[in-house]
Amino acid sequence: GSTPEAAAKEVYKRLLAPVRRATGTGPTLFVVPDGALSLIPFDALHDGIDYLLGRYRFHYLTSGRDLLREPSRRAPELPLILANPDFGRHEAGEMSDEHGLSLQLTALQRLPGSQKEAEQLGLLLGVEPLVGASATEEALRRRRAPRILHLATHGLLLQDAVVVGQGIRSSLLLANPTSMAQKEDQVAEWMPGTSRVMNRSALVLAGALNGPRDAGPTEDGLLTADEVRSLDLEGSQLVVLATCESGLGKISAGQGVYGLRRAFLLAGAETLVTSLWRVHDEATGELMILYYQRLLDGKNPGDRLEAMINAMQELRSRPGRSHPYYWAPFIVVGQDGPLRATGDSGGPRRPSGR
Numbered sequence: 001g002s003t004p005e006a007a008a009k010e011v012y013k014r015l016l017a018p019v020r021r022a023t024g025t026g027p028t029l030f031v032v033p034d035g036a037l038s039l040i041p042f043d044a045l046h047d048g049i050d051y052l053l054g055r056y057r058f059h060y061l062t063s064g065r066d067l068l069r070e071p072s073r074r075a076p077e078l079p080l081i082l083a084n085p086d087f088g089r090h091e092a093g094e095m096s097d098e099h100g101l102s103l104q105l106t107a108l109q110r111l112p113g114s115q116k117e118a119e120q121l122g123l124l125l126g127v128e129p130l131v132g133a134s135a136t137e138e139a140l141r142r143r144r145a146p147r148i149l150h151l152a153t154h155g156l157l158l159q160d161a162v163v164v165g166q167g168i169r170s171s172l173l174l175a176n177p178t179s180m181a182q183k184e185d186q187v188a189e190w191m192p193g194t195s196r197v198m199n200r201s202a203l204v205l206a207g208a209l210n211g212p213r214d215a216g217p218t219e220d221g222l223l224t225a226d227e228v229r230s231l232d233l234e235g236s237q238l239v240v241l242a243t244c245e246s247g248l249g250k251i252s253a254g255q256g257v258y259g260l261r262r263a264f265l266l267a268g269a270e271t272l273v274t275s276l277w278r279v280h281d282e283a284t285g286e287l288m289i290l291y292y293q294r295l296l297d298g299k300n301p302g303d304r305l306e307a308m309i310n311a312m313q314e315l316r317s318r319p320g321r322s323h324p325y326y327w328a329p330f331i332v333v334g335q336d337g338p339l340r341a342t343g344d345s346g347g348p349r350r351p352s353g354r
Contacts, residue, residue, distance in 0.1 A: 004044070004046075004323075004324055005046050008044055008045050008046035008051065008324075009045075009046045009047070009048055011040065011045055012045040012046055012047050012048075012052070015037075015045075016042070016045060016047075016052075017047070027055070027056050027057055028056070028057040028059060029042070029056055029057065029058055029059065030059050030061055030064075030067075031058050031059065031060050031061065032060075032061050032062070032063055032064065033060070039276055040276075041276055041324070041328045041329065041330075041331055042056070042058040043056075043058060043309070043312065043328055044324040044328040051324065051328075053309065053312055053313060053316065053327070053328070054309055054312075054313050057305060057306070057309065058331075059305060059332075059336060060331050060332060060333040060334075061333070061334070062262070062265060062333065062334075066334060066335070069270075069335065071237075071270060071335070071340065072145075072234055072235045072268070072270065074145060074234055074235035075235065076145045076146060076147035076235040076236060076237065077143060077144055077145055077146050077147065077235075078126075078127055078146060078147065079125040079126075079127050079146050079147050079148035079149070079150070080127070080130070080139075080140070080143050080146035080148070080149050080150070081118050081121055081122055081125070081127060081129035081130065081150045081152075082118075082129070082130045082131075082135040082136075082139065082140060082150070082151050082152070082153065082205065083111070083114040083115060083117060083118030083129055083130075083131050083135060083150070083151075083152035083153065083242075084110060084111045084112065084114045084115040084118065084131045084132060084135065084152065084153070085131075085132065085133075085135035085136075085153050085204065085205045085206040085207075085208070085221070086110075086132045086133045086135070086206050086207075087105070087108055087110075087204065087206065087207070087208045087209045087221070088206070088207045088208060088209040088210035088221070089209055089210065104156055105156075105204070105208060105209055106209070108154050108204060108208075108209075111152065111153065111154070111281050112281070113281035113282045113284065113285040114152035114153065114242065114281065114284075114285060115131055116285055117152055117242065117284070117285035117288050117289065118131055118150075118152060120289050121150060121288065121289070121292055124289075124292050124293070124296055125148065125292075125296070132206070133206050133207075134206065135153070135205055135206045136205055136206045136207065136219070136221070137205045137206075137207075137219050137220070137221055137222070137223050138219050140205070140223065140231070141219075141231065144232045144235075145232055145233055145234055145235035145236050145268070146233075146236055147235075147236065147237055147238075147339070148236070148237065148238045148239075148240070148339070149233070149236055149238070149239045149240070149269070150239075150240045150242065150288075151203060151239075151240070151241055151242065151243060152242040152243065152284075152285075152288075153203055153204055153205060153243055154203070154204040154243060155201065155202070155203055155204070155241065155243035155260065155275075156201065156202050156203075156204060156222075157200065157201050157259070199224045199225065199226045200225075200259070201224070201225045201259040201260050202222045202223055202224040202225065202260075203222075203223045203241070203243060203260065204221065204222060205221045205222070205223060206221055207220070207221040208220065208221030208222050209221075225259050225260045225262070225263040226263070228260060228263035228264055228266075228267055229263045229266050229267055230267070231264075231267045231268075232267070232268070233264065233267040233268035233269045234267075234268035235268065236268060236269045236270065237270050237271065237304075237339050237340060238269070238270070238271045238272075238273070238295075238304060238339060239264050239269040239271070239272050239273070240272075240273040240288070240291075241260060241264070241272070241273065241274045241275065242273075242275075242279075242284055242285075242288050243275060243279070260274065261274050261333065265333065265334060269334065270334055270335045271304045271332060271333070271334040271335050271336070272332070272333045272334055273291075273308065273330055273331070273332050273333075274330065274331060274333065275329045275330050275331075276329050276330075276331065277325075277329050279329045279330075280325065280326055283315065283321060283326040283327075284329075286315055286318070286321075287311055287312065287315050287326075287327065287330070290310075290311035290314050290315060291307055291308055291311040293311075294306075294307035294310050294311060295307040295338075295339065296339075301338040301339065302338065303336050303337055303338055304332060304335065304336050304337060304338070304339065305332045305336040306336070308330065308332050312327045312328065312330075313327075315327045
């Protein structure tokens, strides 16, 4: 809402205040959220004095086993940046599924803020970003374990439309069921369980509006969470999803969120930066530049978690950016600590938080 303090105080009172009273916990809190708690940025909770940002280190994990995970010894490749894709052109009569997917795709706007963001990040990382028509699903699939993978585009989360197969657009090819329930039943016969759920969230890349006639399901411009699991990211130290709602998905009690968040970690990413709501294009670009400047500081390289905390604090202090909507949408999941230099296998280590 426009004034989130009341809700932020209530969640703090019910959730964190009892934990602090019972444990006297220190400034680092390891968070393994379940259910709807997976959708809350703890930095934006309020204890009656101020938001918790900068006063605690909220280290998000998928499970306690993450504390024992060793960094990959595989040598990563150069960073990869995809941003501001050219979604193509919507032809009249194409993609007539008004229940969800086509409506969302045709409403998408280009992201000029992400273009500026990509150009600045390219200078920081020493690589040429892939933007416009070059920001394709195929370009992403060709790469093996980029040291840093940065994706700045739209994310989609379908609540009431079914998406199937290797690409979201396959749902448009079903034989005109008369209700969404019938569509669900058709799909369930040949795509049970996790894959079905993981195809409800996707990243939109170049050519997504061109329709299924131009590409196969694995190159249709829609990278579903189910497809992400097949990417080769073992050795990738950081994946940043500078997109809307990339941390959302199907909530499963005891299992967390099935969606892009889980998929990128399953594909091998050590650390994932992901969003919890529809982000502001320009503010997100500002936040990401602040984050990478701290992360890649040659004299004092930032910790993957601490650098985000510092970046959020800096953004919050800027005019017009004080509302949590601007500075609190992103969480850092997985390993912390500075990025390792290329060729440094790292060896066994625990996260730096105490």
